[in-house]
Amino acid sequence: MKQLKGIGASSGINYAKAFIIEPPIFQILEDKIKDIDFEIKKVNESIKSTISQLEVIKNIAFERLGEDKASIFDAHIQIAQDPEIKSQIEELIKIENYNSASATNLVFNNMSEMFSSMDDAYFKERASDVIDVKNRMLSNLLNIKLPDIMSINSDVIIVAHDLSPSETAMLNKKFVKGFVTNIGGRTSHAAIMARTMEIPAVLGLNNITDIVKNDQIVAIDGSAGIVEINPNNIKEWEDRKRIFEKEKIELKKYVDKKATTLDNHTVLVEANIGKPSDSDNLNQYGADGVGLYRSEFLYMEASNWPDIDNQFNAYKYVLEKQPNNLVIVRTLDIGGDKKLPYYTFEHEDNPFLGYRAIRLTLDKVDIFKTQLKALLKASKYGKLGIMFPMICTIDELLKAKEILEKCKNELETEKIEFSKDIKVGMMIEIPSAALIADKFAKYVDFFSIGTNDLIQYTFAVDRMSPKISHLYQPNNPSLLKAIELTILGAKKHNVSVAMCGEMAGDIMSIPILLGLGEKGLDAFSMSSSSILRAKKLICNLKHKECIELAKKALELETAQQVNDLVSNFLKSKKLI
Numbered sequence: 001m002k003q004l005k006g007i008g009a010s011s012g013i014n015y016a017k018a019f020i021i022e023p024p025i026f027q028i029l030e031d032k033i034k035d036i037d038f039e040i041k042k043v044n045e046s047i048k049s050t051i052s053q054l055e056v057i058k059n060i061a062f063e064r065l066g067e068d069k070a071s072i073f074d075a076h077i078q079i080a081q082d083p084e085i086k087s088q089i090e091e092l093i094k095i096e097n098y099n100s101a102s103a104t105n106l107v108f109n110n111m112s113e114m115f116s117s118m119d120d121a122y123f124k125e126r127a128s129d130v131i132d133v134k135n136r137m138l139s140n141l142l143n144i145k146l147p148d149i150m151s152i153n154s155d156v157i158i159v160a161h162d163l164s165p166s167e168t169a170m171l172n173k174k175f176v177k178g179f180v181t182n183i184g185g186r187t188s189h190a191a192i193m194a195r196t197m198e199i200p201a202v203l204g205l206n207n208i209t210d211i212v213k214n215d216q217i218v219a220i221d222g223s224a225g226i227v228e229i230n231p232n233n234i235k236e237w238e239d240r241k242r243i244f245e246k247e248k249i250e251l252k253k254y255v256d257k258k259a260t261t262l263d264n265h266t267v268l269v270e271a272n273i274g275k276p277s278d279s280d281n282l283n284q285y286g287a288d289g290v291g292l293y294r295s296e297f298l299y300m301e302a303s304n305w306p307d308i309d310n311q312f313n314a315y316k317y318v319l320e321k322q323p324n325n326l327v328i329v330r331t332l333d334i335g336g337d338k339k340l341p342y343y344t345f346e347h348e349d350n351p352f353l354g355y356r357a358i359r360l361t362l363d364k365v366d367i368f369k370t371q372l373k374a375l376l377k378a379s380k381y382g383k384l385g386i387m388f389p390m391i392c393t394i395d396e397l398l399k400a401k402e403i404l405e406k407c408k409n410e411l412e413t414e415k416i417e418f419s420k421d422i423k424v425g426m427m428i429e430i431p432s433a434a435l436i437a438d439k440f441a442k443y444v445d446f447f448s449i450g451t452n453d454l455i456q457y458t459f460a461v462d463r464m465s466p467k468i469s470h471l472y473q474p475n476n477p478s479l480l481k482a483i484e485l486t487i488l489g490a491k492k493h494n495v496s497v498a499m500c501g502e503m504a505g506d507i508m509s510i511p512i513l514l515g516l517g518e519k520g521l522d523a524f525s526m527s528s529s530s531i532l533r534a535k536k537l538i539c540n541l542k543h544k545e546c547i548e549l550a551k552k553a554l555e556l557e558t559a560q561q562v563n564d565l566v567s568n569f570l571k572s573k574k575l576i
């Protein structure tokens with residue numbers, strides 16, 4: 001037996017025989033050509049075949065995964081049709097006498113390298129889209145078959161270096177019991193599609209393709225990111241699978257339930273989303289609204305600053321999906337690790353402490369106003385909350401609110417309608433704001449604590465740096481103190497207080513967060529897949545006991561002591 005640890009990308013437990021997908025081997029000769037027209041004709045035919053094959057895959061994806069996921073293949077078709085790519089290939093053939101395959105290979109590789117070199121995880125992942133289309137182009141040019149995934153007709157765990165989006169779309173859930181790959185992360189298309197199809201997946205295992213042989217038994221735990229090859233104890237895996245399936249059914253009971261403690265204290269459990277389509281199935285996940293819509297993805301996916309109509313459509317889409325719940329849209333939070341393809345940030349030694357988020361939008365007022373007006377216009381389609389990120393001084397907050405008022409006045413003059421009941425709030429993610437939260441609370445309707453950044457700035461620990469990740473401590477009493485100050489400050493002015501950082505969905509923090517500052521958080525916002533588990537936990541706790549637990553936690557000195565406290569508390573209630 002051999003155990004490996006990777007990135008748990010799609011939850012679920014399963015085991016089956018390994019089915020290794022060998023990447024296609026293209027022998028690309030560097031031969032110079034004589035017949036230019038013939039090579040160009042071959043490229044054109046390959047583009048045609050590629051597009052028609054992608055159309056077929058798109059239709060399969062539409063049936064299996066729905067419209068949103070199928071649209072990935074529109075993007076692939078666009079790449080295949082891209083006139084700029086085609087003309088670069090033709091130029092290499094005409095001017096440098098490259099053959100069609102080597103010209104295609106070079107142009108696509110350059111494009112994929114450009115994406116790979118970007119800092120942002122989202123753009124890095126797009127490199128695999130380009131390679132996916134390149135492989136299809138080359139397979140058509142060189143007459144080499146791509147792996148035939150559709151022909152799988154017995155239970156398997158797929159083992160691959162990487163799974164392209166088109167390969168993932170072709171997986172048949174009836175036989176594919178899971179997949180494991182050498183590379184890839186939680187935001188790759190393969191991971192996103194696996195979650196939609198509910199196929200367990202563990203990615204980023206480095207060299208699993210070198211370790212596993214075809215037909216060996218592979219067992220995977222897609223939540224914990226664990227893979228076992230030739231497991232000793234299949235019975236144990238069988239039990240784990242049964243427990244997982246049972247829990248999945250049990251969690252479904254919480255879909256329509258409120259998150260109310262045993263002593264009748266109710267909080268909201270909301271979803272964090274990044275794209276409009278993320279709001280499609282929120283009711284299925286049991287979400288009480290959207291606690292954080294990260295609007296920056298709209299900007300990151302565009303090829304230029306998105307205009308008012310483009311943004312309006314996105315916000316309206318989400319608001320209409322949640323007619324009875326608050327949808328909190330965070331204004332542009334760009335900079336730090338989040339870059340834009342059409343805007344060059346000036347070099348800064350510490351971009352996380354630099355020109356980002358509200359600092360940028362208060363400086364680029366036109367861009368800020370476009371977003372605020374799009375939000376105002378969309379506001380009449382639901383219950384909107386507008387949230388400002390990275391506020392560190394009262395002046396910034398007042399300036400942002402002043403610009404919002406200006407936008408309202410301008411829309412009124414233009415006779416454009418908007419809701420009169422828009423909530424305005426701010427993220428608490430910088431210690432300077434947490435420390436005087438009572439003063440900020442006078443000017444807002446709500447706070448949302450962004451612990452991902454608040455931890456980074458409280459401990460001076462870069463959230464992206466694996467070498468110092470041991471210092472990134474959600475349950476450290478100093479962070480709990482900052483959260484308590486925020487809750488107390490909010491309550492002094494009757495302002496609601498939520499949390500939208502990852503800590504809000506952490507079972508080891510939720511009991512404390514329910515009790516901090518006596519009243520605790522009013523809302524917990526998290527990735528949709530964590531909602532039901534959080535609801536179940538809250539429904540099985542007593543608010544009174546959480547208040548006592550939070551008080552005890554604040555008396556302690558280290559994160560480890562707090563973790564032990566919570567762990568013993570949950571064990572005593574048989575909740576872990």
Ligand code: PEP
Pocket residue numbers: 292294333429449450451452453454500501502
């Ligand atoms: C946070 O900082 O906790 C947060 C929710 O924002 P982001 O992770 O997008 O910085």
Ligand code: MG
Pocket residue numbers: 429450452453
């Ligand atoms: Mg943040």
